[in-house]
Amino acid sequence: MLVETKNLVKRYGDVLAVDNVNLQIAEGEIFGLLGPNGAGKTTIINMLIGLTKVDGGEIAIFGKKVNGNREDVSSHIGIVPQELAIYNDLTAAENLAFFGKLYGIKGKLLQERVTEALEFTGLSDKRKILPKKFSGGMKRRLNIACAIVHQPKLIIMDEPTVGIDPQSRNHILSSVQELHSQGSTIIYTSHYMEEVEELCTRVAIMDEGRIIAQGNKDELKELVSFEDRIVVEVSTVNFTLVDEIKRIGGVTDCFLAENILTIHMAKNSHIIGRVVDAITGAGTEVVTLSAEKPTLESVFLTLTGKKLRD
Amino acid sequence: MSRILTIAKYIILQHLRNLGITLGQMLIFPIVVILILGMALSPAFEERELDPTRVGYLNEDTGVMGGLVDDFLSRGEIAELLEVKAVPSREKGLELLKDGEISALIHIEADYSEQVLAGNKAEIKLTGHPGRQLGVAIVETIMESFTYGGNATYALAAMGSQLEYAPAFGSIEEHTVSASGLKPNAMGYYAVTMLVMMAMYGAIYAAYDMGQNYMEPVGLRVMSTPVRPWEQYAGTVLANLVTVYLQALIIIAFTYFAFDVYWGPNLPLILLIVFVHVTLAVGLGTMAVMLTRDIARASGLLNILVVALTFLAGGYFEVNLPGSFQWGQYLSPNFLAQTALFNTIYGGPRNETLVMLAAMAGIILVTFTVSMLAQRRVVQ
Numbered sequence: 010m011l012v013e014t015k016n017l018v019k020r021y022g023d024v025l026a027v028d029n030v031n032l033q034i035a036e037g038e039i040f041g042l043l044g045p046n047g048a049g050k051t052t053i054i055n056m057l058i059g060l061t062k063v064d065g066g067e068i069a070i071f072g073k074k075v076n077g078n079r080e081d082v083s084s085h086i087g088i089v090p091q092e093l094a095i096y097n098d099l100t101a102a103e104n105l106a107f108f109g110k111l112y113g114i115k116g117k118l119l120q121e122r123v124t125e126a127l128e129f130t131g132l133s134d135k136r137k138i139l140p141k142k143f144s145g146g147m148k149r150r151l152n153i154a155c156a157i158v159h160q161p162k163l164i165i166m167d168e169p170t171v172g173i174d175p176q177s178r179n180h181i182l183s184s185v186q187e188l189h190s191q192g193s194t195i196i197y198t199s200h201y202m203e204e205v206e207e208l209c210t211r212v213a214i215m216d217e218g219r220i221i222a223q224g225n226k227d228e229l230k231e232l233v234s235f236e237d238r239i240v241v242e243v244s245t246v247n248f249t250l251v252d253e254i255k256r257i258g259g260v261t262d263c264f265l266a267e268n269i270l271t272i273h274m275a276k277n278s279h280i281i282g283r284v285v286d287a288i289t290g291a292g293t294e295v296v297t298l299s300a301e302k303p304t305l306e307s308v309f310l311t312l313t314g315k316k317l318r319d
Numbered sequence: 320m321s322r323i324l325t326i327a328k329y330i331i332l333q334h335l336r337n338l339g340i341t342l343g344q345m346l347i348f349p350i351v352v353i354l355i356l357g358m359a360l361s362p363a364f365e366e367r368e369l370d371p372t373r374v375g376y377l378n379e380d381t382g383v384m385g386g387l388v389d390d391f392l393s394r395g396e397i398a399e400l401l402e403v404k405a406v407p408s409r410e411k412g413l414e415l416l417k418d419g420e421i422s423a424l425i426h427i428e429a430d431y432s433e434q435v436l437a438g439n440k441a442e443i444k445l446t447g448h449p450g451r452q453l454g455v456a457i458v459e460t461i462m463e464s465f466t467y468g469g470n471a472t473y474a475l476a477a478m479g480s481q482l483e484y485a486p487a488f489g490s491i492e493e494h495t496v497s498a499s500g501l502k503p504n505a506m507g508y509y510a511v512t513m514l515v516m517m518a519m520y521g522a523i524y525a526a527y528d529m530g531q532n533y534m535e536p537v538g539l540r541v542m543s544t545p546v547r548p549w550e551q552y553a554g555t556v557l558a559n560l561v562t563v564y565l566q567a568l569i570i571i572a573f574t575y576f577a578f579d580v581y582w583g584p585n586l587p588l589i590l591l592i593v594f595v596h597v598t599l600a601v602g603l604g605t606m607a608v609m610l611t612r613d614i615a616r617a618s619g620l621l622n623i624l625v626v627a628l629t630f631l632a633g634g635y636f637e638v639n640l641p642g643s644f645q646w647g648q649y650l651s652p653n654f655l656a657q658t659a660l661f662n663t664i665y666g667g668p669r670n671e672t673l674v675m676l677a678a679m680a681g682i683i684l685v686t687f688t689v690s691m692l693a694q695r696r697v698v699q
Contacts, residue, residue, distance in 0.1 A: 058543040059542075059543070060543055079545075080547070081545075083543060083544060083545050084544075084545045086543070088540060090536045090539065090540055092536040093536060093537075094537040094539065094540035096329070098332075098333040098336040099329060099332065099333060103332070107329045108540075108541075108544065110321075110322075110325045111325060111541065111544040111545070111546050112545065139336075155540070
């Protein structure tokens with residue numbers, strides 16, 4: 010395992026911020042830490058990189074305990090903090106050169122790495138510009154460039170897309186996939202379910218300092234796949250139709266909002282044909298029909314009773 | 320070491336880019352204040368013509384030497400400097416001295432002539448008022464010139480010459496109390512006080528940079544690199560020392576060349592005092608931000624503090640605290656630095672300068688110790 014935590018604990022006074030967290034992250038994964046704000050994601054990240062003291066448990070990265078090997082371990086980690094962590098009075102290239110030097114890169118190699126990081130994040134033409142003149146999205150990209158200038162084995166991204174425009178968001182998400190394809194292991198925290206679902210090979214869902222579920226996306230969805238759901242747009246509204254559908258064996262619930270019918274049914278009950286027959290038999294027509302699969306959002310909702318962005 | 324230098328280099332680069340502070344507040348502002356106050360208050364610093372020093376005179380010697388002292392003190396040139404008041408007894412003279420009626424008492428004992436003529440050690444007794452050092456120094460100088468003349472006359476007499484007070488004119492050496500040598504003019508005064516104030520504003524640089532290290536995401540990112548905490552701390556302190564010290568040197572050089580400010584004969588000691596003061600300011604700024612854990616609050620506090628400390632030290636104009644409260648000025652690090660600088664420039668007591676430096680070193684030790692202890696609490 011590239012990263013392994015055992016019974017990790019962090020307390021702030023009486024608050025248990027991280028409660029016996031066990032993580033195993035293999036080399037080459039994009040590992041998602043999904044949870045609402047305050048779930049403990051950033052605290053875990055800070056403990057991984059040695060910024061926050063560990064109150065209990067152990068962390069091993071690259072097979073070495075972080076405690077006692079911080080310098081060695083941190084030299085192979087790149088961190089993209091949740092908040093922008095760049096110097097506004099240093100140009101983009103100077104920001105990268107500064108962090109590159111702190112990781113021990115010098116001379117021609119440093120210049121090459123700076124150029125590569127700027128190219129990777131699409132900031133080559135901004136290398137001599139001060140970040141205070143950047144858009145929010147460009148600052149986010151520079152925030153990422155600073156984390157990869159030393160080409161680390163492990164990249165930790167803590168909510169890297171918070172508060173940016175869709176174009177920059179897409180750029181960052183494709184950058185993550187490209188870094189992954191180049192062999193980097195990535196830990197990606199977010200409370201945006203769609204991002205984690207799109208990017209991550211494995212996911213840990215967190216709430217109130219605890220890991221409540223962990224696995225690949227299919228494994229997680231399987232946890233809540235005890236029913237199927239279809240959504241049907243009908244041509245005309247007919248309130249007796251709802252009772253009609255509820256009487257079909259296997260249907261567990263049905264409700265109508267405007268001209269959209271949402272129908273819950275027992276898993277693998279194969280009754281869509283009977284539902285369509287009931288709709289047409291009631292003198293209305295099916296405009297569209299879609300089968301909805303469980304999402305990580307619904308997994309979280311089911312496991313915690315809360316929405317991710319509560 | 321290379322990481323410390325890297326951190327320092329890039330912080331200094333940021334200082335240089337921040338022209339509003341680096342150029343405006345730290346250089347142009349103090350130079351303009353020196354110019355304005357130096358010109359506006361120049362008359363207040365000009366040396367006034369000295370009034371004659373009032374001196375008590377008791378001559379119990381009826382011999383030839385006593386007569387010579389009488390003659391000497393009654394000469395016109397002496398009368399311009401001394402207002403001699405004869406006293407009937409030593410007790411009465413000491414009483415007048417105690418009451419501040421006179422600045423010094425000259426006492427010629429009855430056997431003075433006898434002792435001189437016998438070739439024995441003879442003394443003119445001079446008792447001075449402790450609070451009137453300038454007046455006492457004038458009387459002492461005048462009487463020394465008499466005794467030198469007297470000794471020369473005695474030497475001539477011993478060789479067979481007629482006994483006469485030899486250097487009838489020009490026996491008093493002229494000791495000019497020159498403004499440029501012993502006391503600052505307005506420009507010189509404000510060059511020192513504004514230099515000290517500017518260096519003190521360096522505390523705000525330190526508060527910002529150190530706060531950024533421990534309270535801002537970019538500083539935490541630096542912490543997540545292989546840099547050791549002490550390297551980050553040392554690099555930041557080094558950057559602040561270099562920036563503020565260079566600014567101080569620019570002010571010294573500018574005032575020297577542009578305003579003709581006198582910086583005294585011992586430039587290395589001046590530079591050392593300024594460096595110690597800059598270090599103190601950086602320590603103070605570091606401590607402020609570590610204790611408040613808030614850059615804005617620390618900067619606001621320091622902005623007020625620098626003005627208050629400058630005022631207390633007499634940086635804007637002379638502050639005369641009542642006698643029992645005079646120690647209050649020593650609470651201001653500005654006062655310590657100013658005292659050390661003025662002593663060095665204008666020939667004040669060296670011991671006092673060393674005491675001021677020692678006190679500043681003590682404050683530096685306290686500020687950095689407190690800030691390092693507080694820094695350990697910041698990272699939890």
